[in-house]
Amino acid sequence: MSFGLATFTALLHWLAMGKLGYTFQAVLRQPVVMALPIGLIMGDLSSAMKIGAAINILYIGMVAAGSNLPADEGFAGVIAIPIAVQTGMDTAVAVTLAVPFGVLGVFLDQIRRTINAGFAHRADKHAADANIKGIWYCAVLYPLILTFFLRFPPVFIANLYGASVVEGFINVMPDWTLHGLSVVGGVLPALGFAITVLIIGKGKLIPFFIIGFFMVQYFAIDIMAAAIFGTCIALLVVLMKTGKGARSAT
Amino acid sequence: MTSEPIKVYSDTEKSKEVEIKLTKKDINRSFILWWLICEISNSYERMQSVAFCASLSPILRKLYRTKEELSEALTRHLNFFNSQGIWGSLIHGITIAMEEQKANKKKIPDSAITGIKTGLMGPFAGIGDTIDWGTLKPIIFALACSFGATGSAFGAFIPFLFTLITFVEGYYLWNFGYSVGRESVKSILQSGWVQELITGASILGLCMMGALAATFVRLEIPLSIDIEGGEPLAIQGLLDSIAPGLLPLFVTFAIYWYLKKKGQNFTIILLSILVLCLIGSFIGIF
Numbered sequence: 001m002s003f004g005l006a007t008f009t010a011l012l013h014w015l016a017m018g019k020l021g022y023t024f025q026a027v028l029r030q031p032v033v034m035a036l037p038i039g040l041i042m043g044d045l046s047s048a049m050k051i052g053a054a055i056n057i058l059y060i061g062m063v064a065a066g067s068n069l070p071a072d073e074g075f076a077g078v079i080a081i082p083i084a085v086q087t088g089m090d091t092a093v094a095v096t097l098a099v100p101f102g103v104l105g106v107f108l109d110q111i112r113r114t115i116n117a118g119f120a121h122r123a124d125k126h127a128a129d130a131n132i133k134g135i136w137y138c139a140v141l142y143p144l145i146l147t148f149f150l151r152f153p154p155v156f157i158a159n160l161y162g163a164s165v166v167e168g169f170i171n172v173m174p175d176w177t178l179h180g181l182s183v184v185g186g187v188l189p190a191l192g193f194a195i196t197v198l199i200i201g202k203g204k205l206i207p208f209f210i211i212g213f214f215m216v217q218y219f220a221i222d223i224m225a226a227a228i229f230g231t232c233i234a235l236l237v238v239l240m241k242t243g244k245g246a247r248s249a250t
Numbered sequence: 251m252t253s254e255p256i257k258v259y260s261d262t263e264k265s266k267e268v269e270i271k272l273t274k275k276d277i278n279r280s281f282i283l284w285w286l287i288c289e290i291s292n293s294y295e296r297m298q299s300v301a302f303c304a305s306l307s308p309i310l311r312k313l314y315r316t317k318e319e320l321s322e323a324l325t326r327h328l329n330f331f332n333s334q335g336i337w338g339s340l341i342h343g344i345t346i347a348m349e350e351q352k353a354n355k356k357k358i359p360d361s362a363i364t365g366i367k368t369g370l371m372g373p374f375a376g377i378g379d380t381i382d383w384g385t386l387k388p389i390i391f392a393l394a395c396s397f398g399a400t401g402s403a404f405g406a407f408i409p410f411l412f413t414l415i416t417f418v419e420g421y422y423l424w425n426f427g428y429s430v431g432r433e434s435v436k437s438i439l440q441s442g443w444v445q446e447l448i449t450g451a452s453i454l455g456l457c458m459m460g461a462l463a464a465t466f467v468r469l470e471i472p473l474s475i476d477i478e479g480g481e482p483l484a485i486q487g488l489l490d491s492i493a494p495g496l497l498p499l500f501v502t503f504a505i506y507w508y509l510k511k512k513g514q515n516f517t518i519i520l521l522s523i524l525v526l527c528l529i530g531s532f533i534g535i536f
Binding site: 018 | 395459527
C-alpha cells in the first residue's frame with residue numbers, strides 16, 4: 001500500500017487516540033468516520049464506507065466506563081479498512097479481521113495510561129511551584145508525544161505491509177475457513193448489540209428491543225423509521241407514566 | 251495558559267482589593283479547555299485529575315494572587331478525579347463557584363471542595379455514561395452506520411452530531427453547576443426528571459438496537475433433511491415460517507445472558523464466536 005496512505009492514516013489515528021476534544025476524538029476515531037478519508041485516498045469511497053460501517057456496528061454499544069476501553073474500535077478500523085479495501089475483502093470477513101486489532105489497541109491504551117501516571121507526578125511538582133505552564137505540559141504536551149510513539153508506528157507499518165500479508169493468507173486458506181470467517185462477521189455484531197442492551201441495563205424494557213427487531217424483520221422499515229417510531233413510543237411511555245401526559249391526553 | 255510572572259502582593263495590599271469576580275468568559279473558557287483536554291492525560295493512578303487542574307488553572311490564577319495560595323489551589327485540584335466529561339461538568343461548575351467564594355474570604359474549607367468533587371463524580375459519571383455513551387451515541391451511530399452500509403459518505407458526517415449535542419450539553423451543565431450551587435445540583439440526583447430522561451432514552455435506545463440487530467446480525471442454517479418420499483425439509487425455511495430472524499435474535503440474547511451472568515469478558519466471547527462459527531462452517535451447518 002502507498003507510503004502516503006500509511007502516513008496519513010497513522011497521523012489521523014494519532015490525532016484521534018491522543019484524545020484531543022472529549023466528544024470529538026470519540027467520533028473521529030470511529031471506523032465509519034475514518035472510512036471517509038481512507039476511501040477518498042484509496043479511490044474507493046463506497047467500499048470503504050460499507051466496511052467502516054460494518055466494523056463500527058460491532059463497537060456501537062461500547063461504553064468506556066471509568067475510561068476503560070473494552071475494545072479499541074479506532075485501532076480496529078484504521079487497520080482493517082485499508083487492508084479490506086485493498087484486497088477486495090468481503091465485508092463480513094473484514095469485520096473478523098478488525099477484531100484482533102480491536103483487542104490489541106486496548107493494550108496500547110493501557111500502556112498510555114500507565115505512563116501518564118508519571119506525568120501526573122510531574123504535575124504535582126509544578127503545582128508546588130505554582131507553575132501553570134508546567135502543569136499544561138503534563139496535561140497535554142507529554143501525553144500527546146507519548147501517544148504518537150504508541151500509535152503512529154503500528155498503524156504505519158500495518159498499512160504499509162498489511163495488505164500483502166493478509167492477501168498471502170487469504171490465498172492459502174481453504175474455502176471453509178473463509179466462509180467461516182464471514183459467518184463470524186455476521187454473528188459478531190450481535191456482541192455489539194448485546195453489550196448495548198446490557199449497558200442500558202433495564203431488564204424490564206427488553207420487550208422494546210424485540211419490538212424494534214421484529215418491526216424490521218416483518219415490515220423491512222429502515223433505521224430512520226425505527227428512530228421515529230422509537231421516539232414516539234419512548235415519549236408515550238414516559239408521559240403516560242408521569243400522569244401529566246395522561247391527563248392532557250384525555 | 252502561559253506563565254506570566256506571578257505578582258506577589260503583600261497582605262496589606264491584598265486586603266484593600268475589591269472582591270474578585272469571575273466573568274462569564276472565564277467560566278466558558280474553562281469549559282472549552284476541559285472539553286478539549288479532559289481525556290488526554292488520563293492515567294490509572296489519577297484519572298482525569300491533571301486535566302481538571304489544568305482546565306481550572308486560568309481561573310485559579312485569577313482568584314489567587316499569592317504564590318502560596320495558587321500553589322495550594324493547584325495541588326488541591328490534582329487530587330484524584332474521574333467522572334464523565336459532559337455530566338461531570340456540573341461538578342466543575344460547583345467547584346469554580348466554591349473556589350470563587352473561598353478566594354473572597356468566605357469560610358470554605360478545602361475538605362468541602364474535595365468532598366463535593368469526590369462525592370458527586372461517581373453518580374454523575376453513571377448518569378453521563380447511560381445518557382451520552384449508552385444511549386445517545388448508539389442511536390446516532392446507528393443512523394450513521396445504516397447510511398454507511400449503503401456506501402454513502404453521508405454516514406461519516408452524522409456522528410459529529412454527537413460531538414455537537416454533547417458539547418452544548420456540557421456547556422449548559424457547566425454553567426448550571428456554577429450558577430445554582432451544590433445543594434440544587436445534589437437534588438438533581440433525586441429528582442424525577444433525570445430518571446424519566448433515562449427511561450425514555452433507554453426505550454428509544456433498545457428499539458434502535460433491536461432494529462439494528464435485525465439489519466446487521468446474520469446467521470442462517472443452509473441444511474436440509476431428506477425425507478423418504480417427500481420434499482427435503484430445509485431447516486432455515488422451517489425457522490423462517492415460525493418467525494423471521496429467529497437465529498440472530500437467539501444469538502444476541504445468548505451473548506446478552508452470558509455477559510449478564512459471567513461479566514464482560516469480551517475475549518472469551520470473541521474466541522467462542524470464532525471457534526463455534528468456524529466449526530459450524532467446517533461441518534456445514536452454517
